[in-house]
Amino acid sequence: MQVPLLDLKAQYASLRAEMEPIVRDVLDSQYFINGPAVGELEADLAAYCGTDHAVGVSSGTDALVASLMSLGIYRSPLDEGPADEVITTPYTFFATAGSIWRVGARPVFVDIEPDTFNIDTTKIEAAITERTKAIIPVHLYGQLADMEPILALAKKYNLAVIEDGAQAIGAKQNGKPAGSFGDTGCFSFFPSKNLGGLGDGGIVTTNNAELAETLRECRNHGMNPKYYHKWVGANFRLDTLQAAGLKLKLPQLDSWHEGRRANAAFYDAAFANVDEITTPIVKPGNEMIYNQYIIRIPNRDEAIACLRENNIGCDIYYPVPMHQQECFAALGYKTGDMPNSEQAAAETLALPIYAELTDDQQQYVVDTLKTFLVANK
Ligand SMILES: *Cc1c(COP(=O)(O)O)cnc(C)c1O
Numbered sequence: 169m170q171v172p173l174l175d176l177k178a179q180y181a182s183l184r185a186e187m188e189p190i191v192r193d194v195l196d197s198q199y200f201i202n203g204p205a206v207g208e209l210e211a212d213l214a215a216y217c218g219t220d221h222a223v224g225v226s227s228g229t230d231a232l233v234a235s236l237m238s239l240g241i242y243r244s245p246l247d248e249g250p251a252d253e254v255i256t257t258p259y260t261f262f263a264t265a266g267s268i269w270r271v272g273a274r275p276v277f278v279d280i281e282p283d284t285f286n287i288d289t290t291k292i293e294a295a296i297t298e299r300t301k302a303i304i305p306v307h308l309y310g311q312l313a314d315m316e317p318i319l320a321l322a323k324k325y326n327l328a329v330i331e332d333g334a335q336a337i338g339a340k341q342n343g344k345p346a347g348s349f350g351d352t353g354c355f356s357f358f359p360s361k362n363l364g365g366l367g368d369g370g371i372v373t374t375n376n377a378e379l380a381e382t383l384r385e386c387r388n389h390g391m392n393p394k395y396y397h398k399w400v401g402a403n404f405r406l407d408t409l410q411a412a413g414l415k416l417k418l419p420q421l422d423s424w425h426e427g428r429r430a431n432a433a434f435y436d437a438a439f440a441n442v443d444e445i446t447t448p449i450v451k452p453g454n455e456m457i458y459n460q461y462i463i464r465i466p467n468r469d470e471a472i473a474c475l476r477e478n479n480i481g482c483d484i485y486y487p488v489p490m491h492q493q494e495c496f497a498a499l500g501y502k503t504g505d506m507p508n509s510e511q512a513a514a515e516t517l518a519l520p521i522y523a524e525l526t527d528d529q530q531q532y533v534v535d536t537l538k539t540f541l542v543a544n545k
Pocket residue numbers: 227228229230260261263264306332334335355356357358368369370
């Protein structure tokens with residue numbers, strides 16, 4: 169049996185008949201930039217995320233960069249003095265920290281909770297200085313970080329909150345969707361996310377009308393009106409083709425989340441009496457969308473080798489926390505500074521969780537891991 173970590177073709181098989189004419193329509197229109205589908209997707213996505221506005225951008229990374237720039241966290245070549253600081257988690261995809269660096273701000277890392285892998289909100293206040301301008305919580309694997317304490321700190325210290333919801337579109341906390349808590353919410357349509365595009369794409373959500381306007385300028389070189397620039401933006405536009413494809417997929421997103429949740433429940437039950445394996449913990453009030461299903465297992469690297477030998481896809485998200493990345497060495501962090509992140513990087517692995525997985529495939533994954541554990545006792 170073969171069980172890939174993600175099988176995009178399985179989803180596409182159910183979409184092909186509708187997707188092909190939609191792509192053809194965009195080709196026939198030759199309206200590739202800012203075509204009508206972009207505004208339509210923005211309206212649909214804002215409604216889905218429970219926000220007043222959504223601004224399509226070129227990727228999840230650019231959603232983060234555009235948010236920072238539009239909130240004024242953006243160093244110009246003429247700025248003097250120390251850089252702004254932005255607090256985030258070291259246990260995330262690189263884009264979160266890379267975006268902070270690229271606008272000329274300094275990433276300040278706060279370790280994670282070991283159970284949810286999200287930023288430990290009890291440790292944020294100690295990291296705030298007079299230069300802190302924003303907090304970027306990451307809703308890792310599809311579960312929201314604890315937003316209440318983050319919003320309270322942001323209010324107390326007058327900080328912006330940018331939600332990195334790249335892995336959490338449609339996830340909720342106490343009934344409220346990701347992307348509706350912060351000043352902005354950033355989402356990615358990278359094909360491996362729960363809502364994947366036909367290539368790169370992203371979107372920024374916000375309830376702030378003025379900020380939405382600034383974001384629209386930002387994604388178009390800060391231009392308003394045409395060929396007049398009051399500030400320096402970039403080309404962060406979302407292609408019409410992407411918007412058209414995503415608009416077709418969005419109405420099915422909740423059913424794909426449901427499929428992932430059912431698959432998570434299957435693994436949860438199958439591993440419930442396996443002491444060696446720790447399955448994902450979902451906090452009360454959180455509705456998780458399982459962009460990844462992450463377990464802790466002893467002899468993790470041997471477990472990965474065993475799964476791969478048996479044609480089961482798996483991966484490590486993420487093997488090197490941000491504070492240990494070479495490019496951030498000058499920030500001065502050292503091994504041991506973020507123990508929970510370092511331990512997660514050493515002990516966790518992702519199992520296949522996509523919606524179209526069959527029970528037989530999941531049972532095969534479970535049996536293979538159980539056999540591995542017996543052999544490695
Ligand atoms: C995927 C991802 C991003 C970046 O999204 P892209 O669309 O690939 O640029 C940012 N943050 C997190 C947590 C991600 O998982």
